[in-house]
Amino acid sequence: MKTHGSLSKVPAHAVANVRNDMYLMSEALRLLEKKHPIRFDAETAANVQAFARLLDHATKFIPLWVKIAVAIALGLGTMVGWKRIAITVGEKIGKTHLTYAQGASAESVAMSTIAAADMFGLPVSTTHVLSSGVAGTMAANRSGLQTATLRNLLMAWVLTLPAAIALAGGLYLLFRALG
Incomplete structure (x- = not known):
């Protein structure tokens, strides 16, 4: 410099x-x-x-266009997938439907976990935290857990990072070749 x-x-x-x-x-x-x-x-x-x-x-800055693109992607993803997410988290993790007490407990734990992660600067997924909280309330209530749903959630969590890496790498190579 x-x-x-x-x-x-x-x-x-x-x-x-x-x-x-x-x-x-x-x-x-x-x-x-x-x-x-x-x-x-x-x-x-x-x-x-x-x-x-x-x-x-x-x-340490985020360009405005990146903020806008992420906001649009999150908004579109929520508009398209909200119902499937709500049904999976509320009805398919446990063998019984989520009660109000279980929902309140899961949300309280999720809120506390996300706040603590934010305080320490740790990256966490709000969906993962909430899904784990719901599974925890189902296990604590002895309501039973649907292993097929938990296996699908776990596989989605594990495969998200490699899929994002591959997609980002592919797009980078494509844009570099075009530019």
């Missing part, structure tokens, strides 16, 4: 490396502050914090 003056003047072949270095520096500062706090004088501490903010601003 010092050589070129700004990120916009860095040659295209070097941008990825510069961004990666900026991200690594930001993470190093964050971890250093968290695990091994160093006591700086007030001016140096303010400069380090300002530098970390600038690094985060440059590397």
